[in-house]
Amino acid sequence: MxxxxxxxxxxxxxxxxxxxxxxxxxxxxxxxxxxxxxxxxxxxxxxxxxxxxxxxxxxxxxxxxxxxxxxxxxxxxxxxxxxxxxxxxxxxxxxxxLHPALSLCIFLLMVLLFWSTYRTQVPYFPSKSSLLPCILEQLPASEDLRFIDIGSGFGGVSLSLAKLRPQQTFYGVEIAPFPWLVSWLRAKLSGRRLGFYLKDYLQLDFADFDVVFAYLSPAAMPELWMKVSSEMRPGAIFMSYEFKVPGVEADLIIKSNANDPVLYIWRI
Known part of the structure; x- marks a missing residue:
């Protein structure tokens, strides 16, 4: 690493x-x-x-x-x-x-999966398992820590972290209905301290969280940084996997494997 x-x-x-x-x-x-x-x-x-x-x-x-x-x-x-x-x-x-019903089903599936990608410019990016140790190393040990994965997809990051840190609380926010529903069901079945919101992350107040993690896209980073820098409390941590904020250097850059993207970390 x-x-x-x-x-x-x-x-x-x-x-x-x-x-x-x-x-x-x-x-x-x-x-x-x-x-x-x-x-x-x-x-x-x-x-x-x-x-x-x-x-x-x-x-x-x-x-x-x-x-x-x-x-x-x-x-x-x-x-x-x-x-x-x-x-x-x-x-x-x-x-x-193609039968109109088949075309409609394909269209509805794409809508449920990608929803507002046309507006947010953020497609679905699954995170790699090698990312988890990098995040864990940077998480504070306090039991009242609140972590959120914005654009959480099927909830893999928060679910995995909740298993490893059961005393802390993990959240995810996803705007696409189908991935959110899957993550919500997984959270309910896990019985852990987990929560998933169905909404645009721009509607959240980042001051409510100690760590904000993002795996979005280059197009989303400038607006996201404006929200991070204006809302997150001093001492909080912002993490971005693979995509950096243009013109803003990270406090820490972590690369788990030679072929993996890097994790950028800013301490507010």
Whole structure:
């Protein structure tokens, strides 16, 4: 386990706001642009080369253009994948004539699982088991400690920590209904000092917690840091797995294994 420390520099960071900065809006524009470029290539091919490009090749070109444009526009990596897959998914649904009920079920499952990812820009990231010892080493030993995992998914981090520190209280907050329901049921069955909220973590008061842990995304970090720096009490701890706060150095950086992401720690 590698540990490094640095001096914290705290400052206000303003997140981008507005409809036009929404990743969904950007993704739509990119798909339209990729379609336009692909159609232009199709028209040139028909005009100059008598239609030598196959529809399948044009589909691959469209998908590749969408992924590359997403990369060039600075979108997060999962958007590159979504943009690449989307044209194939549309064509597949048309070719195979999927039953409307099946399409509806798939849509509802995605909604329950990812819910407001389009707004929060935070997809589901499962934490690695090697992370737990790193967190445990930094947790104070006091029995009245209150820990919360924001964007807790299926509750793995808080549930695992509650088993190892039964005298302390652990929470999670999740905005997607299905992962929250699973974590809530697991907490009830465990009988430990656990609680899971179904809400946006921005609705919480971080002053209620001694340790706030996050495994979100780069897009969420500036706004999250503003909340952390304005609400958390002196002496509290903020942890972020893999993603650092732009322009704010961590007090401690821990790497459990060579191939694992790092854990950034700020002491407020």
């Amino acid at each position: 590698e540990v490094a420390s640095s001096k914290t520099r705290k400052g206000k960071l303003l997140p981008d706001e507005g409809v036009f900065s929404s990743p969904v809006f950007q993704a739509l524009l990119i798909q339209l642009l990729a379609f336009g470029l692909s159609y232009l290539l199709y028209a040139i091919d028909r005009w100059q080369f008598a239609g030598t490009l196959s529809p399948y090749l044009l589909l691959v070109i469209h998908a590749s253009l969408a992924a590359v444009l997403s990369f060039l526009s600075g979108m997060s990596w999962w958007w590159w994948l979504i943009q690449f897959i989307f044209p194939f998914a549309v064509v597949a649904s048309l070719v195979f004539q």
